[in-house]
Amino acid sequence: MRTKLAAGNWKMNGTGRDLGVLTELARRHTQPGCEILICPPVSLLHRAAQTVQGTSISVGGQDCHAARSGAHTGDISAEMLADAGARSVILGHSERREDHAETNAHVRDKVRAALAAGLVSIVCVGETKDQRLANETLSVVADQLAGSIPDQVTGDTLVVAYEPIWAIGTGLVPTVEQIAEVHGFIRAQLHDRFGAQTGSQIRLLYGGSVKPDNAAAIFAVPDVDGALVGGASLSADDFSPIVSALEGSA
Numbered sequence: 001m002r003t004k005l006a007a008g009n010w011k012m013n014g015t016g017r018d019l020g021v022l023t024e025l026a027r028r029h030t031q032p033g034c035e036i037l038i039c040p041p042v043s044l045l046h047r048a049a050q051t052v053q054g055t056s057i058s059v060g061g062q063d064c065h066a067a068r069s070g071a072h073t074g075d076i077s078a079e080m081l082a083d084a085g086a087r088s089v090i091l092g093h094s095e096r097r098e099d100h101a102e103t104n105a106h107v108r109d110k111v112r113a114a115l116a117a118g119l120v121s122i123v124c125v126g127e128t129k130d131q132r133l134a135n136e137t138l139s140v141v142a143d144q145l146a147g148s149i150p151d152q153v154t155g156d157t158l159v160v161a162y163e164p165i166w167a168i169g170t171g172l173v174p175t176v177e178q179i180a181e182v183h184g185f186i187r188a189q190l191h192d193r194f195g196a197q198t199g200s201q202i203r204l205l206y207g208g209s210v211k212p213d214n215a216a217a218i219f220a221v222p223d224v225d226g227a228l229v230g231g232a233s234l235s236a237d238d239f240s241p242i243v244s245a246l247e248g249s250a
């Protein structure tokens with residue numbers, strides 16, 4: 001049985017006054033039937049970790065450098081994230097791949113760094129609109145999985161998030177059939193590479209315009225073990241019903 005995961009990605013949003021969202025989520029979900037994770041900007045990470053201490057919520061980072069330390073101005077290491085209270089880190093988000101020219105090889109090195117620091121990696125994959133229209137979705141996702149995930153991962157240290165780029169922040173969502181196809185494909189790829197046991201333990205999240213009104217339908221899709229939520233994770237009123245939908249899913 002895979003533990004379901006509702007993960008929020010605050011991206012470059014939030015200052016100290018937004019920490020109340022965490023308090024409110026913790027108040028509404030004292031004994032959640034799923035894992036709840038919020039990844040705030042790194043400036044808030046330590047305070048966020050303190051805010052959720054003793055609650056059902058954990059916090060994570062949105063990126064890390066592949067090196068443990070060194071002359072990398074403006075970057076943050078996996079060990080530093082862990083030291084600030086993170087349990088997980090999002091890696092290879094399409095905004096990182098695009099804005100910072102991150103390749104699959106970069107992402108793989110970052111996952112190795114996260115493993116060394118004891119962090120769970122949430123590795124993001126997904127196609128552009130053009131790639132979907134050209135029928136390249138599955139081959140793009142296969143390449144990203146093969147290139148971005150190192151051999152050493154396990155069901156406890158890796159989560160994969162399928163995030164079609166055209167669905168992120170746009171209000172567009174794939175059909176449940178499209179989500180089912182890609183999630184089934186990812187599951188099969190993980191089985192082939194890591195064997196049936198590890199392959200069936202790794203959790204698969206869907207991400208891209210998950211909202212309170214579409215969450216239940218998405219969570220009913222086989223092999224969807226939760227969501228990676230951007231915009232709707234910034235408010236407890238939006239994120240809490242998504243958590244509840246996940247708790248209520250079979």
Ligand code: PGA
Nearest residue numbers: 168169208209229230231
């Ligand atoms: P969105 O972002 O929910 O705002 O579409 C999802 C993501 O980028 O993780």
